[in-house]
Amino acid sequence: MTAISVKNLSIVFGEDENETKVLDAVSFDVEKGEVFGLVGESGSGKSTVLRCIAGLYTHWTGEILIDGQPVGAQLTKERCRKIQMVFQDPYGSLHPKHTVQTTLAAPLRIHGIGDSDRRITEVLRDVGLAPHLRFRYPHQLSGGQRQRVAIARALILRPFILLLDEPTSALDVSVQAEVLNVLSDIRDREGLTYLLVSHDLAVIGHMCRRLAVMQQGLIEEVVDYADLSGSRAQKAYSRMLFDASHHYDRSMANDITAARQAGGGTVHGA
């Protein structure tokens, strides 16, 4: 079963001469219960893919199927219950004037779900937040705690797909592991599907079996992490990306620059 199926997803920003094609016919499938990675350098369109799937952008073209059913451009309440998203920056994704309680109670009220007290207690326990933090404002929480609140907010409607937009890149290294473990535990227990965007290949390697490599709005290839780490990736760009994440030095930088100039700006190999 495919949880998410994206076919020929394209999106354009700006008008006339400022027109920029951010995504160009992106296609990939995510199996149910899988953690699918999306990697690429900054500006390759990873986060844009997530925002299209989540429903934050409405002017895309192509086809997005959730659980086998096509979704429209508009955000519906039904879609909110299926897909939720965790944002990159826990300092910007929580409302500064809302306590944890208010943040978590809002989605329940919107969807007319009662029993909010019990559900909030449960979700706080799931993400490993102490109950006494429930009435704190974001400025009274640490970065890791804030990201846990953001995860709790995404989980409280019990979606079956979680879109993770670099969920750990704004966090301290020691806290990164904790947050990733929370996410892994929840997935094991609830059988969620994750679509994980990251430019940290170590995070991807820890979480995902399959991943898509993106470059300049295109999917270079969909590859198993084992193949990528074993240098069996089909595309030179994927191999370069992986190598660069392990050892990056002056000679490599020169090679990349040379390859870019030869290849007219992009590295298309093999």
Add this chain to the structure above:
Amino acid sequence: MSAQASEVPAKRKKVAFLDREATSVTEAFLQRLLVGVHTFLSNGLAVAGLSIILLLIAVAAFAPWIATHDPNLQNLSMALKPPSSVNWFGTDEYGRDIFSRIVYGSRVTLYIVTLVTITVGPIGLIVGTVSGYYGGTVDMIVMRITDLFLAFPGLILTLTFVAILGPGLEQAVLAIALTGWPAIARLARAETMTIRSSDYIAAARLQGASSLRIIFGSIIPVCMSSVIVRLTLGMASVILTAAGLGFLGLGAQPPTPEWGAMTSAGREYMLDSWWLVTAPGVAIMVVSLAFNLFGDGLRDVLDPKSK
């Protein structure tokens, strides 16, 4: 708990309520409020401003007990008497006690300030946030209308409205309110535009929140602090505008004891009887200064970034 204790200055004395963990949303809010009150109270000038405003409110509320005379009682045999133990601030050209008129005049001033603020605040806030949130055509139309209002000097526009509506206290309030809302709307719009693309608004949309819920639940609470500060600072200019209208005879009509009108009436006697203009003039100055100081202090609390 330690998280709260570490954020407030070390010199603050221990308050048990602030150092314990909140157990409800209300309690968390009250703690936040109390920290704000502490910050405000540490600003001496702001406290002075607040004290004068509180004094003004008290004087307005208890005017009949504070005033030594009937503010409108004419006594021509007592006309233009200098300050004395009977008439503390002297008497005007009709022999009315100036102190009592100033005391009753505080009611008029407060009436104008309150009415203008409670009309201008919500209207500016809603127009600004709606226009900033939706953007596009809505924003363009609304902003061209505010441009139109902001293209004229405030007092001139107010005078025009009063000329159309006719002189009088209610008309003056309406005219000041009509010229006051665009500035607030501009401010609220600018704030809205900076937060509309933030992640927490995106998260609210992903939870299925309607635009109305986002505007009232997420955007207005963020804009509120700067709008409150702006309104408080604006109160001083409302007082001055109202006094200006009164001075020109377009505000409160005789015999209402309005400070601006009193200054205007006293103008003719300024050389021989200085107290006719001095007393209401000082009252206007002190009160508008108080609102400015209060607004400044409030800004330090509500909007610490702009310090």
